[in-house]
Amino acid sequence: MPVKIGFLGAAGEVTGSCYLLQTDKSRILVDCGMFQGRYADDRNDDEFDFSPANIDAVVLTHAHIDHSGRLPLLVKRGFKGEIWATDPTIELVAVLLRDTAKLMGEESEWKNRKNARKGIPPVKPAYGERDVEETLKRLRYIRYDERTAVADGASVRFRDAGHIVGSAITELWLANDGGQVKIVFSGDLGPRDAVLERQYTLIEEADYAVIESTYGDRNHKSLEATRAEFREALAGAIEARGKILIPTFAVDRAQRVLYEIKRLQLDRTFPRMPKIFFDSPMGEKATRIYEKYSSLLSREVQDMLRAGMNPFAPEGLSYTSGVDSSRAINDIDEAIVMAGSGMCSGGRIVHHLKHNLWNKNCHVFFVGYQAHGTLGRRLVEGEKSLRIAGEDIAVGAAFHTLGGFSAHGDRDDLLEWASRFGHGASFFVTHGEAKSAEALASGIRQMGYGAAAPARGAYYDLSEKQAITRPELAPPAPRALAFGSRDAVFALLADIASEAASIRENLDSRADFADISPLLESSRLILQTVKNIKTKK
Ligand SMILES: [Zn+2]
Numbered sequence: 001m002p003v004k005i006g007f008l009g010a011a012g013e014v015t016g017s018c019y020l021l022q023t024d025k026s027r028i029l030v031d032c033g034m035f036q037g038r039y040a041d042d043r044n045d046d047e048f049d050f051s052p053a054n055i056d057a058v059v060l061t062h063a064h065i066d067h068s069g070r071l072p073l074l075v076k077r078g079f080k081g082e083i084w085a086t087d088p089t090i091e092l093v094a095v096l097l098r099d100t101a102k103l104m105g106e107e108s109e110w111k112n113r114k115n116a117r118k119g120i121p122p123v124k125p126a127y128g129e130r131d132v133e134e135t136l137k138r139l140r141y142i143r144y145d146e147r148t149a150v151a152d153g154a155s156v157r158f159r160d161a162g163h164i165v166g167s168a169i170t171e172l173w174l175a176n177d178g179g180q181v182k183i184v185f186s187g188d189l190g191p192r193d194a195v196l197e198r199q200y201t202l203i204e205e206a207d208y209a210v211i212e213s214t215y216g217d218r219n220h221k222s223l224e225a226t227r228a229e230f231r232e233a234l235a236g237a238i239e240a241r242g243k244i245l246i247p248t249f250a251v252d253r254a255q256r257v258l259y260e261i262k263r264l265q266l267d268r269t270f271p272r273m274p275k276i277f278f279d280s281p282m283g284e285k286a287t288r289i290y291e292k293y294s295s296l297l298s299r300e301v302q303d304m305l306r307a308g309m310n311p312f313a314p315e316g317l318s319y320t321s322g323v324d325s326s327r328a329i330n331d332i333d334e335a336i337v338m339a340g341s342g343m344c345s346g347g348r349i350v351h352h353l354k355h356n357l358w359n360k361n362c363h364v365f366f367v368g369y370q371a372h373g374t375l376g377r378r379l380v381e382g383e384k385s386l387r388i389a390g391e392d393i394a395v396g397a398a399f400h401t402l403g404g405f406s407a408h409g410d411r412d413d414l415l416e417w418a419s420r421f422g423h424g425a426s427f428f429v430t431h432g433e434a435k436s437a438e439a440l441a442s443g444i445r446q447m448g449y450g451a452a453a454p455a456r457g458a459y460y461d462l463s464e465k466q467a468i469t470r471p472e473l474a475p476p477a478p479r480a481l482a483f484g485s486r487d488a489v490f491a492l493l494a495d496i497a498s499e500a501a502s503i504r505e506n507l508d509s510r511a512d513f514a515d516i517s518p519l520l521e522s523s524r525l526i527l528q529t530v531k532n533i534k535t536k537k
């Protein structure tokens with residue numbers, strides 16, 4: 001009986017992590033995450049590619065919504081098994097899923113008010129707060145480094161992934177006709193020089209490894225260079241005496257920023273900081289969980305705690321809970337404001353951006369990954385006029401992108417993790433945009449392993465060490481996307497966006513702008529025609 005793996009999300013893109021493992025004894029999901037970015041709403045509401053009632057267990061690598069966000073939908077649609085995770089993950093996921101359900105509820109109420117005026121029938125959110133509570137009841141805790149049976153013929157061991165508190169590399173053993181297959185999921189991997197977290201665990205033995213590739217084609221600046229850059233940019237921004245906006249993911253990025261600010265405050269030569277508003281009730285809850293599980297954090301953090309300081313509480317920090325106090329920040333000229341969402345696709349950061357982006361004295365710091373189609377990505381890519389919450393904004397603010405603050409390892413970190421496996425291992429590269437996943441797969445092949453970047457919806461048979469075990473052979477052809485299907489269109493859009501980004505990166509002052517312009521002009525016209533088709537009805 002074959003052991004099969006299906007790649008049902010985070011294939012050719014960063015979000016929507018979901019893998020299905022199937023043997024004759026059991027069916028297990030690793031992660032059940034949300035898609036994020038443009039058009040994500042429709043996709044999150046899609047039918048699953050399997051029947052939820054037939055899934056025996058879920059293994060959750062970490063709490064981030066792109067790994068956990070569709071769990072309540074899974075439960076709502078009939079999943080009856082257990083969801084296995086580390087202790088901090090269980091606490092974090094409760095905070096994140098409750099918040100997600102609340103946001104979705106508010107959003108559909110808002111849509112329905114608008115739709116009612118146009119006579120359009122009401123929409124329902126993918127799931128509600130009750131589905132979240134049902135989901136939380138199914139969570140079961142596994143300690144790091146202990147092997148535990150999670151379903152018939154399947155056992156799991158979590159190892160620290162150094163990405164956020166509680167994040168786990170997942171070793172999974174599946175029984176198969178007298179033998180067994182071992183498959184390792186990297187989950188999201190932290191950088192080798194992790195700041196808040198411990199360094200990721202090295203795994204040496206596996207038949208297969210599924211590795212993330214968020215930054216599979218890029219290296220970050222070093223930690224030292226990143227800190228120097230942050231110090232200089234922040235000092236400049238403080239001097240401009242305007243708002244300093246930091247869109248932050250509530251989990252980990254926010255705690256990291258608080259910690260880096262705290263470090264700068266200990267340096268007496270650094271300019272005096274304005275008030276710091278952490279405008280995120282969810283961020284506050286996440287920070288408490290970081291404090292609670294500080295024994296799982298880095299030595300650096302524990303040293304600061306031992307010295308009697310709270311690493312996540314810089315001077316002048318206040319948490320903003322109510323919406324009114326969030327709005328009141330608009331009346332203050334000078335302040336550091338941290339708010340979510342991290343990609344500016346919703347949440348309180350949107351109103352801060354709307355009120356401040358026009359201002360030349362405003363500085364915005366991006367400290368995390370910005371997915372295609374999000375407001376954050378458009379700002380990073382330099383769009384100068386935008387419509388935000390119903391208002392046209394001309395962008396005057398200055399932007400700083402601190403890639404080195406990422407909770408993800410860069411290309412070298414990922415290759416280093418991969419290089420420790422014995423040569424019997426083969427790799428599936430996921431959780432990265434197509435260009436990035438392909439670049440990492442090719443780097444791994446150069447080290448002598450088999451590696452493929454599967455397409456969404458592809459299944460592979462793991463019971464025979466087939467095709468990808470030998471790098472000179474092409475990976476088995478994945479199920480092709482049906483021409484004209486929605487998935488095929490999404491893949492095309494992702495390609496177009498990544499082509500545009502790569503054209504921009506490769507332009508230098510000697511480029512033949514006169515030749516390039518008319519071609520780009522016609523591409524834009526074609527895209528506009530497509531847009532008009534979409535909005536016809
Ligand atoms: Zn993550």
Ligand SMILES: [Zn+2]
Pocket residue numbers: 014017064066067188431
């Ligand atoms: Zn992720």
